[in-house]
Amino acid sequence: MEILRYAAFSADPAGGNPAGVVLDATGLSDAEMQRMAAEVGYSETAFLVPGGDRQFKVRYFSPKAEVPFCGHATIASAAAYAERHGPGVLHLDTRAGLVEVSTTVQAGGTTTATLISVEPQTKPVSASDLAALLGALRWTLDDLDATLPPRIAFAGAWHPIVAAGSRHRLANLDYDMAALTSLMSQRDWTTIDLVYRESALVFHARNPFPPGGVVEDPATGAAAAALGGYLRELGLVAPPATVTVHQGQDMGRPSLLTIEIPAQSGTGIAVTGAAVALS
Known part of the structure; x- marks a missing residue:
């Protein structure tokens, strides 16, 4: 096969x-x-x-x-x-x-x-889960962007969305793998979508994926779709909108994801990218 x-x-x-x-x-x-x-x-x-x-x-x-x-x-x-x-x-x-x-x-x-994507969903993250998540990431509340509140978002899989207040904070990723794996497994989270908003429609992202045995994904289309739903539901963009996500730069595998967010609530999010065969 x-x-x-x-x-x-x-x-x-x-x-x-x-x-x-x-x-x-x-x-x-x-x-x-x-x-x-x-x-x-x-x-x-x-x-x-x-x-x-x-x-x-x-x-x-x-x-x-x-x-x-x-x-x-x-x-x-x-x-x-x-x-x-x-x-x-x-x-x-x-x-x-x-x-x-x-x-x-x-x-x-x-x-x-x-x-x-399938229809996106967004729900609050409890104070206890947020504390555990930040502890596993070795982040504090002061590291967060107050304009992008933490949420759990779905567009095929569940992802906590946590926004860093600076590009430096996002670049400095050093999490407790055992603690994060345990928390994600208990909550059925697929990856953690860590983002930094460079401008209104441009984001940088990193996605730890320890339950899958992967320290970090260099590009995560499911999380990008979930991010699109989150931005629409919380009124953080004015749809229809096109959002660009840069991911993988800090790993040396740069990736480019384009998110199209329709205006109509409940509709799927479009995620576009190129693909190339590996030898």
């Missing part, structure tokens, strides 16, 4: 977030998918089972556990399919719900994909 390897949210193989892709995982058991994802070693591997014309059931596995939805592996899967069967729209049946992803090929040959 062929396992493809793509970097998502970058046109450069040295950037973006690597993902494994199996375009036909028919017959694989959960244990086999988990084993293969661990062997690949990327933050996620997507396993697609064809179910009709450009329709697939999709499962996403990190090296340690299954996750309900993964944005960068979705972008990678769409690019891998487009390069073999042509660009267009794919319909994905994920554990989080139905996700549409479309691909185009740019003039220079780069494949770009856009996913439309």
Whole structure:
């Protein structure tokens, strides 16, 4: 069974977030998918089972556990399919719900994909959970941006969104892996979306992912979609709006994610990025 390897949210193989892709995982058991994802070693591997014309059931596995939805592996899967069967729209049946992803090929040959998330949700984070989260991050309340309140956000997976008050604070990431892993596992949080707002529509992000056995993701499409829903619900942008997220710079794997936030409440968030095959 062929396992493809793509970097998502970058046109450069040295950037973006690597993902494994199996375009036909028919017959694989959960244990086999988990084993293969661990062997690949990327933050996620997507396993697609064809179910009709450009329709697939999709499962996403990190090296340690299954996750309900993964944005960068979705972008990678769409690019891998487009390069073999042509660009267009794919319909994905994920554990989080139905996700549409479309691909185009740019003039220079780069494949770009856009996913439309499930309906986003946002909920408060309790004072005790925020204290535990900041303690595990080794942050304090003084490190936060008071204009971007902490929330738990969802667009396929749950992510706490915590905004740093400075780019320096975001760059200085040194968290307690055991404590953060335990808290995230108890609360069913997939990654922690740490952000810094450079300007009204430009953000920088970092995403610890210790429950998956990954210190940090260089690009996180699910968290970007959740961020889009958060910004709309809290009135922190004036939709329709296009938000740019820079991620992976502090890891040496720069990534670029574009978020399109529709004006209508409850509609899915579009996340776009390039993808490139890894040798």
